[in-house]
Structure formats: C-alpha cells, structure tokens
Amino acid sequence: MRAGILVSLCLCISSFLSVPLPISAQGSGDNSAASAAGRITAATSSLNHLSDLDAGFLIPDTFDRVQEAYDRYTRDIREGKSTRDIDRSHTEFDAALVLARERLDRVNELLMVPLEKRAAAQRANAPAMVPDAFEEAESRLERAISRLEDDRVSDAFSQGQEAAALYDVARSSVIEMSLIGSAQIGLAEAEDQDWDRLAPASFAQARRLVDEVTGALDRGEPLSAALRNKAQTADYAVRRAIEIAAQVDGLRKDPGNWERMLLSQEDLARQAADMAGVGADFLANDPQAIMTESLRTLAARQDSLGRLLQLAEIDAAALRAEVDSLHQAIEEQQIRLSSMVESYQQDLQRRKEELDRERRELRDYLYEKTQLDATAQAQERFSDDEAIVVRDADRLTLRLIGLSFQAGRTEIPRGARGLLERLGEFLVLYPQTRVAVKGHTDATGAEEKNVTLSKSRANAVMQFLADQSGVETERMTSSGLGSAQPIDSNNTRRGRDRNRRIDVVLTFTRDL
Template sequence: MVFVRGTAIRWMAAVVAAACVLGFWQTGFAGNETRNSLFQGTEAMIVQAKEKRAYLFAPDAFGEAMEAYQDALTDFNKGRNLNGIRKELKKAESYLTRAMAVCVTAEVTFENVLKAREDASSIGSEKYSEKLTAKAEAEFQRAVRSLEDGDVDKARGQAGEAEALFRSAELETIKHALLGKTREKLARFEDLGRKNNAPKTYEKARRLVALAEKKLDQNRYNNAEAVALVKEAEYELAHTEHIHTRVGKLKEADYSFEDVIIDMEMQLVKIAEGLDMELKFDRGVSGATWQLLDGVQALKASNDAKDREIADLKAKVTDLETSVASLSKLEQDLMARKHEAEEALKRQKEAERLKHMKITRIRDAFTPEEGKVLMDGDKIIIRLYGLSFSSGKAVIDYKYFGLLAKVRDTFKEFPGCRVVIEGHTDSLGSEKVNKRLSKERADSVRHYLIANSVVTDDQISAVGYGEDKPVASNETRQGRASNRRIDVVIIPARG
C-alpha cells in the first residue's frame, strides 16, 4: 500500500542483499571478531530504526543508510581497506540517526492519520475503495516527504488531508460490506424492468437503503440500525420480485379484473376456512376483510381469556406446590424433632438406668450399720451411721478407714462430681460448741478423703450444721444417736 520514491526502492534491494550477506557471515564466519567489531553497532542501529518504522517515516534517509551499509558489506567481503569500510558504516549510522530523529516527530505528527490508515486497511479498503485508498496513501507519502524535509507544518496539513481520505475510504468500504449486495440488486431490478410492475414497493426498498446509508454516515461503527434497515429493504425487494412475477403471469394469461378480484377473494376464503368462518363478499374485499378481522379478534379474545385462565391455573399450581413444599418441610422438621425427642428420651432413660445401677452398687456397698444411701433430687446422700467420734473430739479412729474407703470408691461412679461433707450433732451442749465441733469433724473427713481419693481440693467442701438439721428426736437416746452423724452429699456433674 506504501508509495515510495526511487530511493526507497533502492534501499529495499539493499536490505535484501544485506540480509543475505548477514546470513552468510553469521553462519560461515561466526567467530570473526573483526567483522563483529566493525558491523555490530551499525546493525544494532538498523534493528532499532526498523522498530521505529524509519522505512515508513524517513524513507530517503533510511534508504541512504542501507545503501551505505550494503557498500560496506560488499567492500568487506572483497577484503578492501578497513578505513573505507568504516567510512561507509559511519555514513550509514549518520543517516540512521537522522531517520530515527524523524521517526520521533512522526509518531506525534502522524498519530491520527496512522490510526485512520490502519482502520481502513484492517477492513480491506485497498480492495473495496481502491481509488480513495490510493489517493489517501499518496497524500500520506507527501506528508512523509515534507516531514523528512523538515517542514512539520506542511506535513501536519497533508497528514490531515490524508486522514480524511482514509476515513472516507473506510466508510466507503463499510457501506460496500453492508449495502453492496442490496445496491446491486436494486440496479439489477431497474435494468431488468422489474420495478415497472411494482414501482411503489421498489421505491420503498430504495428509500430504506438510502436511510441505511445515512445512518452509516452518522455513525459507521454502531451500525445496528443500518443492518435492520437493509434487512427491510431486502424484504421489499423480494416483495417487488413477487409482484413483478405475479403481474407478469396475469398479463400473460389475459386475466380480467373480475378474475383478479375472485382470486383475491379465494385467498381470503382459505383463511376463513381455517377459522371455521363463512365470508360474504357482497360488500367487497374490504367488508370480508373486516369480517375476518372481527373473527380473528374474537379468537384472540378467546385465546387471551384462555391464556389468563391458564396463567391463573399455573399460579394456583405454583401456590399448591409452594404449600406442598412447606408441608413437606414441616413434616421433615416434625420428623426430625420427633427423632431428636426419641433420641433424647433414650439418652435420658439410659442415663437413669446407669444412675440407678450406680445407686444400687453404692447401696450394696454399705451395711445398715455403716450407713444409708438416700436421694435428694439429683443429689446422693450417704448417711454414715457407722462413723462416730469420741465425745468432744474430731479425730477419726483408724477403725473407720475401711468405711471411708467405701465412701471414696463411690466418687469413682461420678467423675467430676462435687462433694459436700456435712457434720451434724445432737442438741446436748451449747449450740456454738456443737456447730464448731460438727465443722471440725466434717473437715477431718474432708481432709482424709482428699488425701486418699481422686477428688481434688476444689471439688470437696465441708460444712458444720451442729444441731440445726436433726433427722430424729433429740428427746431419746436413740434419736440423739441418729442425729450425731456425717452426711456425704455427692452432686453429680451435669451433662
């Protein structure tokens, strides 16, 4: 697509030859340090210049550079004087430096025109808008030459003209892509005279294409409206084709106006039969059409009523499904709760059974003379009738160690339990002394159990009630003996 002057053509030939020589040297004399030291810097600049598109923005300077580089390669290959080779390479580097300086300015000056050029090329404007594209490219090359000659203002003006031309080529290509086939069909119909039998329909198609073109002029990139208009135009052209063919056949068959009207009426009759209607044509086709329209509207109203009924039924079904789903979930919840309750009841019964077994084992461990096991709610009370102290004393006689060992063993039945040792006396003596003595005796039992069982200091406590909680009358010897006692209260851990 690029139009270049003779100098640019010469540097292209030089590039090809240089590539061949480079390939030869790289494959044949890769270890030649003299060659590398001579050409390495220049070749690096050539690569850099190509990356900056110096061949496009500064074709003259880049072409001169490549010719000088080619001359240096030729001289080196022929073994000529190194000073001459260096001179050619220096010349090439000078032109490359000038070309890359132009490239820096070109990137800014030609930003818009390059974008327009790329957009046009990407959709094939060279093929579908050949003249405009060639004109745009020629103007762009003039801008390039002006910039390379140092006239930035002139280059900028020429670039603006080239940009407008590229955009026109782009629009022409877009129109060709969207409207081309339809335009060709319009022209063909006119040439073949098909519009003569359907001029109004043909004209409608033509107006639709014109409107689509106007939409593209307004916004070439958002072409949805234009595409829709073209589809309508294609339909109207197909309609034109049908009318043209139909009119032609009528003319060939020498149809009368009556034949045409009767034929039209028969088309309506076919529709009426589908609706189970009988048409009357005494008021002409228009009257029959209104009759059909009334029938269609009645059918539509009936269908609408049925649709509403169906919608109502669907809504009811949805409500029922929702209710069923709710009931199903409720049933599942109830079943889950029932299962949980049954499991909880099983656990409770099992816990009660285990507790009963424990209580039975504890009761069996003590003789009636040693003690009695009582229940107070969840609490287990071991009333130690067999444990007694000397009058006014709180020291445990060694003969009771066996009895206390049984008490200690009961704690194993209730891991983590809390224990309260209660000391009680009869009513003889002063109340203050009795309370102190009962506390001391409870403390003695507590200390013994801590020292000889699994319970820890913070699990077991002692309290002295004195004569406050009798279990029998203090008026009799036997009653007073019952009141002088140690109660071991076991409080099982929860859970």
C-alpha cells in the same frame, strides 16, 4: 490510542538504535579485533530494524541515503580497505541512521492521525476490498511525507489530514460493503431496470432502511447488534421488493395472471369466511371486504375465547387454592395420625412387654408348680419300698428300688409290672418332660458285662413303658451305667438287690 501508537513506534526506533554498531564505530583501534563478517552482520541488522519500522514508506529519501551509506560501508569492509576508509564510511552510515531516527520521530509525531487511520483501514482489508479508495489515501499520505521531508510542515499536516479522511472513507466503504453492499447493489439494479416503478412502496421502504444504515455508518456509529440487525432487515427488504416487482411484471405481461390472482384472493377470502361462519358473496362484496369481515368476526371470537380463558384461569386458580388447602389439611391430618399411630405403637409395645413379662412369670410359676406337683404325685403313687423320689433343679429322679432284676437276667419280673404300669401312667401325665431310663447293676461280675446288662435292662423297661403305657419313644432315651453308681452296699444280698435297679429321670422344660 494515538499516543499509544506513537509510543510504540518510538520504542521500536529506540530498539533499533540500541543494536550494537559495527566494531569500527567503537574506535578504529578495535578494527583489527573484529571480523569483516561480524561488522557486516551488525550493519545489516541496523538496516533491517529501520526497514521493519516502514522507513521505506515513511521517509523514502532518507531511507535511500541510509541504504547508500550501508552499501558503501559494507563494500569497504568486503574490499578490505584501510581502517581510515572504513571508519569514514561507517561514520557516514551512522549519521544516516541518526538522521533516519529523527525523521521517523518527526513523521510519527506530525502524521500520527493519518498513520492510525491507515492501520485501521489495513485491518479492515481495505487494500483488497476498495483498492482505488485506499490507493487514493496512500497517494495523499505519500505527498504529506514528501512535504515533510522538504520541511514544508504546514503542507504536510494538511495533506496528512486529507489522507486520514480518505482512509476513513476506505474503511467505512469496506464496512458498508460487508453490511449493506448487496442491498445497495440490488437497489442500483432495480433502478437500472425501472423495477421501483412496479413496486414503489416496497422499494421506498427498502431504500429508507438502507439509508438509515448508511447514515449510521457515516456518523461513525459502532457496529452494534442493533445496527447489524437493521442491515439484515434492509437486505431482506430489498430482495423482497425485487421479488414483488418481478411478480407484478409477470402479471403485467400476461392478463391470465390477473385472473389467477383474483381467483386466488377469492379462494383465500372464502376460506377465511368459512372459518368465521360468514357469507362469501363476491357479487355483492369484493374479496378484501369479505376478508376484512371474516377477520373482524374471528377477532371478536378470539376476544370472547380470551375472556372465557381468563374466567377459566380464575376458576383454575380457585381450584388450585382449594386443592392446596386440602393438601395442607391432609398433611396436618397425616401428622396427627402419625402421632397417634406412634403413641399407639408405643402403648402396644409397652403392653407387649408387660404380656411377655407376665407370660414368663406364668411359665416360671407353672414350671415350678409342675415340678412340685410331679414330685407330690410321685411320692403319693410310689411307696418308699417301690421308689425313691429325688428332685434336683429341673430334674425329678425315680429310683425304682422295687424293680429288682434277677442276677444276670434282663426280663422284667412279673411282680414289678404293676409298678411299671403305674410309672407309665405317671409319665403320661407330664408329656412335656424328657425321660431318661438308666440301668444299674451290682458289682458282681466283669464291669463290661455289667454295662451291657444294665443297658439291656434299661431298654426292656423303656420298651415296656412304650408298649404297655403308650409313652412316646421320642421322649425316652436309655443308657447302661453298670455298677458305677450304687445306692447300697454290694457286700450284702439286700444291698446288691437294691443296686440292681432302674432310675427314671424326668427333665422338665419351660415350654407350656
């Protein structure tokens, strides 16, 4: 650290000396090119650098000579004296600066330790906190500096060492005041008022703690957290001792206080006895003995409870272990059940898929069988002269050639009612089918009228099936196609009779 401060000071001095000198110092031939203000500014800057290095304190006599040379030099410039006079005064100023640098180097080298101690004391605010101690150290350092300027190096070094010790004392005093000052003041006041006689044990303990803290500070121990805590403990001990002394003093002055204190002790002892379940006979025992017995009983009870608690903790640990084992068993069982459920679900899914497939196959089979049965039934129920049975994909068409309407008429012929009744019975057998009743005409007459006529005939047949055979109307639709789809020639009477027909189309669904 000392070397660091010395290096820093040397660097500051070097920077001071590196400031450009007045123009006149660079050669008298340049004086005419430099302004008077510029030369004064350069000289002032050099002087200020020297002042910043605390030269006024460290080398006071030398610094005074530098200031005198500065005053002469700047005065010659301001008064416009000759170049020769200005050069001469500048040479004197420059020589004073060089000497100041040498003296500063010497002071910082020989008095490095006290200067470091001085800086540490200043950082601790010693000038304000302990001004007398700091001023004494300052005075000793000034003497060392004075001896050094007189080239009395040995005396200067000795005085510097004394100054360093005094700076340490000042700094330690500040630290001690901040840590333990209030406790020391309290002890001093207690001694002045003779309070330590009223509470000797408390003050002895407090004084011991204060001495331990001050001893650590005197030994230069660092301000650790432990030392700060001990200082706080010492401060509390002093304040507590003062409080106890005040209470003792109050008891001493008023005898009634003794009675109140004794009764208070008995009350506390009685409360402890009640808690412990022991007798409180103050005629046979003093409060302290009853309190001691009560505390002993309570301690024994606490020990018993502690043992019971330990046993309970052991039982609880065993229960926790058992619970953990049960949890593990449950988890394992859940894993097995999950595996079984997953297997069952997979098997159920397979069975469901198989059942769906079988259902589809059965539906397809029944669908096909129903159509075949319906076709066979139709062929069996209706003769070739009554109906032509045509199966196409999912439809079954019955061309009722046996139902021939009179030309231009929509009434169902009486002879065809039996055919329609048997048709209704047939349709009732297959309720899952949709029924489309389509009317047709021959080519006689206008087609528009034929379409209307065929539609009316289809409606008449559909109404007959609903009324006479009970076929649901929701299943049936009707349409008129006119002469657009003949099944025979319209050039013959027989052909025209066959074309004036009704087609009943059954559409099968796969719904079972």
